[in-house]
Amino acid sequence: MGREMKAARRSAGTETTLNVLLRWTWIRRRTPAQDIEDLRNGQALLVAGYTKSIAGAAMASVGKGKQIARLRHGFLSLALGEEPRWSDRRGARSASLRPPFSLKLTGKKVPMAPKFKRYELITADGTFDLAVPKKDGELVRYAFGYAQSGNEVP
Numbered sequence: 001m002g003r004e005m006k007a008a009r010r011s012a013g014t015e016t017t018l019n020v021l022l023r024w025t026w027i028r029r030r031t032p033a034q035d036i037e038d039l040r041n042g043q044a045l046l047v048a049g050y051t052k053s054i055a056g057a058a059m060a061s062v063g064k065g066k067q068i069a070r071l072r073h074g075f076l077s078l079a080l081g082e083e084p085r086w087s088d089r090r091g092a093r094s095a096s097l098r099p100p101f102s103l104k105l106t107g108k109k110v111p112m113a114p115k116f117k118r119y120e121l122i123t124a125d126g127t128f129d130l131a132v133p134k135k136d137g138e139l140v141r142y143a144f145g146y147a148q149s150g151n152e153v154p
């Protein structure tokens with residue numbers, strides 16, 4: 001029949017405090033190349049990230065009646081054969097991202113997150129900002145390329 005779905009696991013760039021402690025003791029985690037291979041083999045992956053615009057903007061008051069969109073932490077769920085899905089860390093906001101996709105590196109820095117790169121993600125539903133760990137950039141580009149084409153991406 002079809003492929004058996006495995007429980008989603010965190011990507012190489014999505015680190016917890018425990019992962020940092022293990023790294024300090026020279027215990028290695030998986031690499032981004034292993035993540036891409038796992039994704040090809042049907043493993044679902046969760047990539048930590050930040051956005052201001054996916055699943056609607058969350059506004060923060062900055063005084064004198066002015067508001068700005070604030071950066072929200074969440075997870076990008078990637079699995080072959082499924083639309084990528086964004087879920088906020090609190091679970092209050094989520095959205096499926098529909099192809100066609102275009103992912104462009106903006107070069108802008110992410111405040112207080114030096115290990116993240118910011119991208120402009122263009123989908124069928126509009127243009128969004130997305131920041132993911134630098135380690136996971138190749139994985140995210142691969143996943144969005146695969147989701148758009150439906151075929152193997154080199």
